[in-house]
Amino acid sequence: MLNRSLSERAGMFVFNPHPSYNDDDMKIVTEIAELRVARNALAGSVGLVPTMGYLHAGHLSLVEHAKVENDHVIATIYVNPTQFEPDADLDSYPRDLERDFALLRDAGVDIVWTPNDAVMYPEGFQTWVDVTDISQPLEGGHRPGHFKGVTTIVTKLFNATTPDRAYFGQKDAQQVAVIKRMVRDLNMPLAVIACPLVRDTDGVALSSRNAYLTPEQRTAAPILGHSLCSAIDKLANGERDANALRTHMLTTLASEPLTNTEYVSVSHPDTLQELETVTDAALLSMAVRIGKTRLIDNMVWRAEH
Ligand code: AMP
Numbered sequence: 001m002l003n004r005s006l007s008e009r010a011g012m013f014v015f016n017p018h019p020s021y022n023d024d025d026m027k028i029v030t031e032i033a034e035l036r037v038a039r040n041a042l043a044g045s046v047g048l049v050p051t052m053g054y055l056h057a058g059h060l061s062l063v064e065h066a067k068v069e070n071d072h073v074i075a076t077i078y079v080n081p082t083q084f085e086p087d088a089d090l091d092s093y094p095r096d097l098e099r100d101f102a103l104l105r106d107a108g109v110d111i112v113w114t115p116n117d118a119v120m121y122p123e124g125f126q127t128w129v130d131v132t133d134i135s136q137p138l139e140g141g142h143r144p145g146h147f148k149g150v151t152t153i154v155t156k157l158f159n160a161t162t163p164d165r166a167y168f169g170q171k172d173a174q175q176v177a178v179i180k181r182m183v184r185d186l187n188m189p190l191a192v193i194a195c196p197l198v199r200d201t202d203g204v205a206l207s208s209r210n211a212y213l214t215p216e217q218r219t220a221a222p223i224l225g226h227s228l229c230s231a232i233d234k235l236a237n238g239e240r241d242a243n244a245l246r247t248h249m250l251t252t253l254a255s256e257p258l259t260n261t262e263y264v265s266v267s268h269p270d271t272l273q274e275l276e277t278v279t280d281a282a283l284l285s286m287a288v289r290i291g292k293t294r295l296i297d298n299m300v301w302r303a304e305h
Helices: 002-009 032-040 057-069 097-106 138-142 146-161 170-185 208-212 215-220 222-236 242-254
Strands: 027-029 046-051 072-077 111-113 165-169 191-195 259-267 281-290 293-302
Touching: 027 032, 032 111, 032 146, 046 057, 046 146, 057 072, 057 165, 057 191, 072 097, 072 146, 097 111, 111 146, 138 146, 138 170, 138 259, 138 281, 146 165, 146 170, 165 170, 170 191, 170 281, 170 293, 208 293, 215 222, 222 242, 222 259, 222 281, 222 293, 242 259, 242 281
Parallel strands: 027 111, 046 072, 046 165, 072 111, 165 191
Antiparallel strands: 259 281, 281 293
């Protein structure tokens, strides 16, 4: 506001390549020093929404939750190389920063931090955060090193932004569990808030990676949600044998010829240990390839008390 009124009073036109640098608008920062200045100017509580960009309604739901519960919201956009396996889709990961900035500005975000690799992994970098056990099954078993990359980068995001609350999607159920464990174990002074998984109208879990799907592959994608829903129906009807549920999900997935299932799982939502018999709760989860695209999905079932 100050900048604008000063230049207006002076009758000058000030070219600003980043219109967002006005005091009353969203700030876009890259360097840690810039981020700290912007962060320290925020009075009151701060909610953090970490993302890898190419935003969709799932990401924006996290921003909405953060807006409701905090005075200010910081979003980060960073495609973290250390959480991708060597042959994975790091280079082809979809990116559209200008569109992301517009969406975050409309959503009322205060600061967007878009660090680059030099900022996050300076020369000589050698410090890692590793949550040893709960990182092992499920995604950890199929993506070696993934969670070590996630927990290290999330620690750095927390240290730099010092939020009161950080928002993560239940879409990545194991990520939520791993980060909650890390925050407890390392006494990090913030609350981790898990937000519900947002689906498209046909039940497909929203994901930036859905952009890779051809139209034909996209029509096959609802099978993940269908197989989860029908396993949840079985639980509601009294099925407690975890293997029967796994077989049911595998059979449903196999009915769609374009799918190639990596795993299906029936685990406990707190420990992520595979179950033999479902008692109080179950996390049904899966990773399925359609063509070259790896999709994950999950649903949580809890017994009614
Ligand atoms: P990503 O950009 O994929 O790293 O996701 C950033 C955050 O958005 C993570 O906490 C994700 O779990 C969350 N997220 C991604 N997709 C969804 C979705 N469909 N519903 C809810 N949260 C999501």
